[in-house]
Amino acid sequence: MWYGERRADYPDIPFFDDVTLEASRSSETSYVLPHHYTRMVEANLDMHHTPFVHKWSVPGLGAIVRDFHARLEGNRIYTRGQLCRPEQSEGMAFRADAILPNLGMIELTDKLRLLVASTPMDDGHTWLWFRYYQDYSNLPGVRRAISWLAVQSELRIVQKQDRRIFSGFAPGTIDDVDYPMVQADLGIVLYRKRRRELLDSTTRAAAHG
Numbered sequence: 001m002w003y004g005e006r007r008a009d010y011p012d013i014p015f016f017d018d019v020t021l022e023a024s025r026s027s028e029t030s031y032v033l034p035h036h037y038t039r040m041v042e043a044n045l046d047m048h049h050t051p052f053v054h055k056w057s058v059p060g061l062g063a064i065v066r067d068f069h070a071r072l073e074g075n076r077i078y079t080r081g082q083l084c085r086p087e088q089s090e091g092m093a094f095r096a097d098a099i100l101p102n103l104g105m106i107e108l109t110d111k112l113r114l115l116v117a118s119t120p121m122d123d124g125h126t127w128l129w130f131r132y133y134q135d136y137s138n139l140p141g142v143r144r145a146i147s148w149l150a151v152q153s154e155l156r157i158v159q160k161q162d163r164r165i166f167s168g169f170a171p172g173t174i175d176d177v178d179y180p181m182v183q184a185d186l187g188i189v190l191y192r193k194r195r196r197e198l199l200d201s202t203t204r205a206a207a208h209g
């Protein structure tokens with residue numbers, strides 16, 4: 001985390017206080033992507049791309065978002081909902097949260113979570129770090145293997161599918177692109193709104209300082 005110029009006191013580093021941080025159940029990796037970090041934070045709040053972009057990786061996953069809720073508390077955005085087929089009233093439940101400026105947490109099942117940090121390197125590159133946590137098994141040897149397999153499938157399958165979409169991104173930040181938003185984009189709308197408020201308050205503070 002970069003806090004700007006050197007100073008005497010620093011605020012706490014923000015983090016998800018409801019995520020179990022048991023290293024033995026987790027596996028992680030990182031790589032560099034040629035996009036502004038805000039595009040990655042936004043992409044992590046966009047769960048409803050899953051049945052389209054990752055259709056073959058999650059067979060049977062519905063494309064209708066039901067029971068969708070999104071709210072902002074301080075600098076954290078909470079979203080949750082279900083991805084359903086038309087005949088389903090309950091499908092795959094998900095949570096996708098973000099903490100500004102650059103953290104994401106996706107709960108794919110109640111036993112498999114993914115943390116993502118999208119750290120800006122410059123205006124066109126992001127150092128993307130992610131870590132999978134699993135709660136399926138506590139058996140020695142197995143607990144690390146499950147999260148390792150999740151990381152491998154993310155790297156070898158899921159990320160390749162995402163990168164085909166990312167490669168079509170126009171350059172720039174989220175401020176340079178505007179989409180017609182739908183109800184399931186409310187988490188993204190809240191992220192954009194809160195980011196704008198924080199940027200404006202920084203600009204005002206600089207003007208008065």
Ligand SMILES: [Fe+2]
Nearest residue numbers: 049053158162
């Ligand atoms: Fe994706």
